[in-house]
Amino acid sequence: LEPFFETNLSNSRFDFGEDARLYSSCIVFPLVINNKLLATLSIFSKEEISEDEFLKVKFLLSYIKKLIENQELKKKTEELISYFQAFFEEDIPKLIINEKGEIIKLNKAARELGDEEFFKKALSSERILAKERVFKKQELKSQNSRIVILKDITEEEKLKTNLELASKVACFLAIKNNEIEYANGTLLDVEKIKGASIEAIIKEKGVVEKINKIKENEDFVEFATILLPNNVEKRVKVFAKKDNYTFLLLIQAEAEYFLQKTRKDFEEFVENSPEPIYAIDQNGIIVYMNNEAKNIFGNLVGNDVRNIYRKDEEKELFSDIQKILSGEEIKRVETFRVAKDGKELLFSKSIIPTFDENGKIEKFYYVLESKYIKLYQKELEKEIEKKERQIRELRKISELKSSFIYNISHDLKTPLTSIKGFTQLLYNEEFGKLNDEQKQYLQTILSETDHFMELLMRVLEVARIEAKKIKLQLAETDISQLLQNPAIKSFEEMAKKKGLYFNIIIGENVPKIICDQTRIVEAVVNLVSNAVKFTQKGGITIKVFRKSRKFIQVEVSDTGIGIKEE
Structure with missing residues (x-):
């Protein structure tokens, strides 16, 4: 509460509001009387305030403070504070x-x-x-x-509030010459009561007479009993006013309405609770079980609650009842219960008593919170987090592996191409004549190089897919021409050497398609090579046909041993 001055408002650590932006400096003086802050004096300037000016104003304020603190003003101030405190x-x-x-x-x-x-x-x-x-x-x-x-x-405002809170249990009536001319609301069947007398609705004759005798601009409030359909009686609050017509507003008694609503909300909460909840009477007989309690303990309504207690804890039941009857609270106390499969489960129990119309305890609701389940949930969450972390690490390793294989395969392809090229030149006698034995060795090198290149290309292709570096070369393709590819035709020769038939059947109206020709050939070659390898009798058939307006199907079938279901 000390005075201070600020010479650079644009960089001040205090917020002086929007208007302060028009000024460059200010002085702030708190006015403290009897250790209480009465006011603050803020002086703003567009020029920089000097320390001398600050001291002059400070002296002036000190003088004013002394004047305020004189005995007479001090007394008035204390009286004002005392008045405010009494008012508050x-x-x-x-x-x-x-x-x-x-x-x-x-x-x-x-x-x-x-x-x-x-x-x-x-x-x-x-x-x-x-x-x-x-x-x-x-x-x-x-x-x-x-x-x-x-x-x-006020009563009139209570009427409005009650209408808002109990709109579903109210009825508005307009009466003239002892007949109901207008009715609106949900408490009564408004269509049936139009034209009826007020005696047909309100049971108490004294209230009816008071309504009939009400004078112009008069009003009153009474409790009464009304007759609902099927001779059901309902206690209501009657608000009456006379203004040409006699207007009545009937509202179901608030206490009953809110009691019903509270009871309904409570029952819905209990029934849908994820925790087991059951209720017993003062004799320890189960009178209610929610769905979760039935799932864990079985439907034991009407049975002694000690059926779900451990033998060494049966005395706990009546001890709990006595504590509640004496006004004690039981909240989150550890206890065991025996499930329908015989397992002993650890819970924390809370007991909530409910009361009858006379204010006496009617039931004891037990809310059981499973400690094992919550502990298991936490452990499960930790395990899931651990597994997710491991999966992320494995994905990184897999990506590194795929990237390494792709790069090393690509690097191996270059020297292998050179080896094959120079070997081919040697085989073609570009560097001089060779004997038969030398040519045989070179042929072996060429054959193994082709085999190694084929393996390398397969590894490179898998690596491309895993590293997401594969790119499709899409083009318009005649699928019937594509099946004449040399790679596929070579398997036809192999099949015929094994004594197998090899048929290619092209259906009618097979259109040209947009595809990557290399990938289609690879897929068909993989299927056909497998078919030739595992077929000893019969043969292989390749069918191409139009499956739908947007798709064609290439199907490879054989008479071999087939593929296991698993």
């Missing part, structure tokens, strides 16, 4: 919120309704429901903060 601590819920929207203080009445987290959510609504009371907001704003005052809403 009145028996009406109040909150102080700063300019950032943060709650900085709650009075005692507000704290009885909820904590800061509750009000952070609740203040986003126009109406606040807390401790079975409905409040509306009123705000008092100052420059840097605001006070939010929560006031109980």
Whole structure:
């Protein structure tokens, strides 16, 4: 709380707001009285403020401070603070919120309704429901903060709020000459009650007489019992007003409506919970089990709950019941239960009592949280993360391997081509005459070089695929001409030498296709070579036919031993 001055606002560590950009320097003086900050004085200048000027203003402020701190003003200030504190601590819920929207203080009445987290959510609504009371907001704003005052809403406002909260259980009636002329809502069958008298709906004669005697511009609120279809009775709140017509608004009693809604929400939560939940009565008999509890323990509704206890823990049951009846809480306490397959499972238990209409405990709900499952889930997550890391490492190794094979295969191809070329020149006697034995050796070299080149090309092709370096050379192709490729025709000669037939059948209307000719030949050669190798009797057939408007099919079949199913 010390005064300071800033000579370079453009690089200041403080945010003085948008307007401060018009100035180059400023002086900030806090005005502190009785150890309380009353105000701050900020002086902005377009010129640089000197230290001498700063000291002059500081002296002036010190003088003003002394004047303020005289006894008379001090007393008035204390009275003002005391008045504010008395106002703030009145028996009406109040909150102080700063300019950032943060709650900085709650009075005692507000704290009885909820904590800061509750009000952070609740203040986003126009109406606040807390401790079975409905409040509306009123705000008092100052420059840097605001006070939010929560006031109980009036009966008329309660009517509006109840309508919003219970729109599905309300009915609006307009009555003239004791007949219902207009009806709207879902609580009653509005079509059937039009034209009926009010006595046909409201059971209490006293309420009916009060409605019939209501005067112009009068209104009242009463509780009454109405008759629903099938002679079902329903307790409602009746809001009546007379203005030419008699208007009635019937709303199902709030307590019952909210009790039903809360019970329904609770039942849905329990039934769909991923944790096993069951309920017992005070005698230890199971009266309810959710789906997960039935899956683990079997459907034991109507049976003694001790059937799922370990023998050494049966006393725990009635000990738990006594603790709950005496007002104690049981939350996340470790316990064992016996599953339907006989396995002992470790859980942490929480017990929630529910009450009947008279406020007595009716059931005890046990919520079991599986510790083993959560531990297993964590271990499983760690194992999955470990496996994923290993997979990533293996992929990197595989990529390196594929890249290495591709590069080494490509490097080997160059010297191998040179070896074959020079060997061929020697064989052709380009460097002088050779005898038969020398030619035989050179022929062996050429043959083995071709074999090695073929193997190398296959390795290079696989490496290209794995390294994703393969490129298709697409061109328009007549598939029937492609099957006359020498590589394929050579297998025809091999088949005939083995005494096998070799047929190529081209179907009608087989069009030209766009493909990589080399890849198609490679695929057919692989299939045909396999067929020739494993066929001893019969033969091989290559069929080409149009399968659909967009596709043709090349099929290689043989009469050999076939391929195993696995």
